[in-house]
Amino acid sequence: MSLLEVDNVTHSYNSKRLLRRKKESEQALTDISFRIEEGTCLGLLGPSGAGKSTLGKVILGLQRPQRGQILFQGHDLYAARIPHKLRRDMQVVFQDSYSAVNPRMTAASIISEPLENYEKLSPAEQYRTVVELLERVGLSETDVKKYPHEFSGGQLQRINIARAIALRPKLIILDEPVSSLDMVNQTLILKLLNELKSEYGLSYLFITHDIKAAFAISDTLGVLEKGKLIELYESKNQFLTSSHPVVTLMKESILANHPRSRSLPTRPI
Incomplete structure (x- = not known):
């Protein structure tokens, strides 16, 4: 049994058209499925508006999905009664400290x-x-x-x-926890998170748009685009060698620290 199981989760928002005042359904997540095992970190990558933070809120129980299931330690998070201990075993760190x-x-x-x-x-x-x-x-x-x-x-x-x-806790949702920090503090916080993961046997869902940050902490990687989980990678090497158009664009957008070496390494890590 996986620590966290997200099965076919779909979520949408109702929006109003200004002129006709007609409610329309805006799809935020579509048939999202993945697993997080104990002691591992899934890095969830995607641009702004891809649905990453919405997915985090759904997993935390803050927004009920229209369809699908969230299982944490085998329990449905949206069931009528959730064991008290289950709530304490899932915590969150947000972007804006x-x-x-x-x-x-x-x-x-x-x-x-x-x-x-x-x-x-x-x-x-x-x-x-x-x-x-x-x-x-x-x-x-x-x-x-x-x-x-x-x-x-x-x-x-x-x-x-x-x-x-x-x-x-067993699982911590990290929602862009270093994106508002300078490079030095980003490095230090990621190092701390890695140490805590090892020391306490933590599992992470690391939500980010930063590939380098994801590589620093994640065991597996997923890519979210327009509310859809388009790819899941069991290793960083799989991500680096992926030919998916969205992933290719993400890799090409990375700038190295020095202009002369501004490209993502393609050799195995």
Whole structure:
């Protein structure tokens, strides 16, 4: 049994035409199917508007699909009753680290939210856990009482990651978690995510438009285009050698760090 099974998921939005005020169905996802195994990362690539974030919301239970099924640890996420533990085993890290937190809450309060919802810890135990989490993501006890505006974007994303791993979940949905960061912080955050994946046996759905970021963390790759999962690749080499027109365009759009070497390597990785 796979950790996450997405089977034939279709989702659409109703939109109104301005002149006739007629509702039209706008297809966001069409017959999406894939699996994520324990301890692995699926990198879901696609341009803006491809449906990546919508798919993330459907998997998180935030938007019910019109058709299809989401199975997490063998349980239907849209069934009438979902085991309490199932909810704690799936967490999320969003793209915008600032909008993902309450600006009036301290770092300790932000990280403590899932602990207060699912754990019964004494104040001393909770504080100790928060400090351990801060230190694990590269911050320190001196950051406990700071507010979001006192952190850089990279530091605040570390706090969001600390909150996501607080309950030791099975799966984390990473929705463009590094796209708003500079190159240095992108590299550091991806390194941290890889370390946590190995240390805690985490699984990731890594939603991104950045092929290089996907290559840095993913075990398998999928390509989403206009709401359809057009390709699934079991390895990075399969992606590199793919002749699919959409994938070819994605590869050609990559710029290397130096102009003289601006092309995606074609040798095996």
